Amino acid sequence: MFSKYKKQAAAGAPAKASKLKAVKPDAPIAPKPAANQSASLRRPMPKTSAEAAPQDKERKRKERLSDIKIQLHKELLEQLNLAALETANEAELRAEITTITTEILEEKGIVLNRDDRQTLTKELYDEVTGLGPLETLLQDETVNDILVNGPQQVFVEREGKLMLSDVTFKDEKHLLRIIDKIVSAVGRRVDESNPYVDARLADGSRFNAMVPPIAVDGSLVSIRKFKKDKLGIDDLVNFGAFNEEMAAYLQAAVATRLNIIVSGGTGSGKTTTLNALSSFIDNAERILTIEDTAELQLQQTHVGRMESRPPNVEGKGEVSPRDCLKNALRMRPDRIIVGETRGEEVIDMLQAMNTGHDGSMTTIHANSARDGVSRLENMIAMAGIEMPLKAVRSQISSAVNLIVQASRLQDGSRRMTSITEITGMEGDVISMQEIFRYQRVGLTPENKIIGHFTATGVRSHFSERFRMWGYDLPASVYEPTKMESH
Numbered sequence: 032m033f034s035k036y037k038k039q040a041a042a043g044a045p046a047k048a049s050k051l052k053a054v055k056p057d058a059p060i061a062p063k064p065a066a067n068q069s070a071s072l073r074r075p076m077p078k079t080s081a082e083a084a085p086q087d088k089e090r091k092r093k094e095r096l097s098d099i100k101i102q103l104h105k106e107l108l109e110q111l112n113l114a115a116l117e118t119a120n121e122a123e124l125r126a127e128i129t130t131i132t133t134e135i136l137e138e139k140g141i142v143l144n145r146d147d148r149q150t151l152t153k154e155l156y157d158e159v160t161g162l163g164p165l166e167t168l169l170q171d172e173t174v175n176d177i178l179v180n181g182p183q184q185v186f187v188e189r190e191g192k193l194m195l196s197d198v199t200f201k202d203e204k205h206l207l208r209i210i211d212k213i214v215s216a217v218g219r220r221v222d223e224s225n226p227y228v229d230a231r232l233a234d235g236s237r238f239n240a241m242v243p244p245i246a247v248d249g250s251l252v253s254i255r256k257f258k259k260d261k262l263g264i265d266d267l268v269n270f271g272a273f274n275e276e277m278a279a280y281l282q283a284a285v286a287t288r289l290n291i292i293v294s295g296g297t298g299s300g301k302t303t304t305l306n307a308l309s310s311f312i313d314n315a316e317r318i319l320t321i322e323d324t325a326e327l328q329l330q331q332t333h334v335g336r337m338e339s340r341p342p343n344v345e346g347k348g349e350v351s352p353r354d355c356l357k358n359a360l361r362m363r364p365d366r367i368i369v370g371e372t373r374g375e376e377v378i379d380m381l382q383a384m385n386t387g388h389d390g391s392m393t394t395i396h397a398n399s400a401r402d403g404v405s406r407l408e409n410m411i412a413m414a415g416i417e418m419p420l421k422a423v424r425s426q427i428s429s430a431v432n433l434i435v436q437a438s439r440l441q442d443g444s445r446r447m448t449s450i451t452e453i454t455g456m457e458g459d460v461i462s463m464q465e466i467f468r469y470q471r472v473g474l475t476p477e478n479k480i481i482g483h484f485t486a487t488g489v490r491s492h493f494s495e496r497f498r499m500w501g502y503d504l505p506a507s508v509y510e511p512t513k514m515e516s517h
């Protein structure tokens with residue numbers, strides 16, 4: 032009854048051929064002698080000795096399933112009518128794969144228990160319709176990042192911790208096939224002459240791949256999974272990313288339109304923080320966002336999203352973040368949010384912040400507020416703007432009001448380790464004051480960091496502004512916390 036997903040029987044198919052296996056009657060799957068087959072593929076006997084470590088058994092089971100899967104996958108692809116697959120619904124396709132799998136297994140004399148058969152069918156389904164071994168990880172809600180270092184090593188990040196997963200690819204060719212499937216689905220290409228690609232997947236996940244020979248030991252893939260429910264302010268407070276006082280302060284800062292930079296290292300939670308901060312923006316404002324890969328999910332109604340585009344293989348068609356930003360300024364925004372500032376767009380960003388688009392936000396790659404400012408200076412210099420350093424600094428100090436530092440600590444936790452205000456210039460130097468910080472105290476025996484958030488005791492430079500705008504923060508917000516570990 033699922034025959035529409037099967038290739039049509041070739042003319043002259045032997046009448047004997049089963050209705051499910053009418054594909055290549057002239058190239059029958061030659062079953063090996065049953066005895067050999069069952070000898071090499073037989074499930075290990077129930078353990079009779081205590082030696083067989085459970086891990087070892089599990090590994091062998093996996094290897095065996097993987098062998099069978101590879102065998103079956105090839106045959107399945109030959110048998111399935113790939114054109115009809117596109118219109119097949121999931122249930123039909125699963126049923127079809129189950130039927131064909133059962134039949135091939137029977138024909139080959141392979142006996143599998145129910146669990147193994149179900150695993151096999153699922154993996155085959157993933158292989159045919161999805162992204163093969165990656166599919167399970169993509170569907171696993173607890174996995175944030177997937178990092179592939181060649182076919183045999185796939186790491187995942189769960190709850191801030193990187194760990195080796197038990198997922199592997201058969202070989203580099205298999206991995207390349209999956210990469211190709213991913214990138215061709217979003218209209219990109221990756222091969223020897225064009226060995227790396229950065230893309231956003233259909234589900235919003237961020238994808239980056241680099242293939243040999245640039246990647247020496249096999250293709251490198253990193254996927255930052257798209258979270259449907261981005262972490263909001265309350266989630267972040269609950270996770271101990273910052274405390275209630277800091278949240279109240281940040282709300283006042285965003286609502287009163289301070290220009291904010293979120294600074295941090297790779298994967299430190301910059302985009303998440305930026306996204307959470309944006310929730311404090313009034314719904315009536317017109318917000319334009321500019322990103323390399325659209326990750327932000329703003330809650331407001333009036334949002335225009337832009338995604339910059341790298342040049343194509345011939346080096347044409349680039350739309351840089353700067354192009355987007357310049358254009359955005361003509362689109363009457365109340366606020367501009369740039370996903371990450373890393374190049375010449377810094378000039379337009381600072382100009383926007385200085386000229387009527389206050390309340391704008393961006394992220395930069397830096398390890399502290401001071402470092403963040405040096406980064407901005409460097410970016411300006413690299414953009415070829417010839418300005419005395421003092422003028423550059425004065426431009427920065429009048430544009431940026433607040434630097435929020437996000438960090439991924441050594442125990443995997445992500446915390447806002449500092450909130451620093453830029454208060455102006457003192458001589459040639461930009462003056463700053465830290466308002467909140469994360470105070471580390473020690474380590475638990477399990478290597479978890481012990482620490483707490485605290486105000487530094489310095490009252491905000493903007494407290495009068497906050498008050499005028501109706502965000503009169505109590506003085507207690509600025510009082511240093513005694514001990515409260517998170």
Ligand SMILES: Nc1ncnc2c1ncn2[C@@H]1O[C@H](COP(=O)(O)OP(=O)(O)OP(=O)(O)O)[C@@H](O)[C@H]1O
Binds near residue numbers: 175262272295300304
């Ligand atoms: N405080 C937090 N607690 C737990 N998980 C977090 C926290 N902040 C961020 N994450 C998770 O960490 C991952 C990385 O976060 P995010 O994308 O915001 O980092 P990033 O600094 O923007 O990274 P990149 O440098 O790659 O752009 C995401 O999966 C996110 O959901």
Ligand SMILES: [Mg+2]
Binds near residue numbers: 301303
């Ligand atoms: Mg980011």
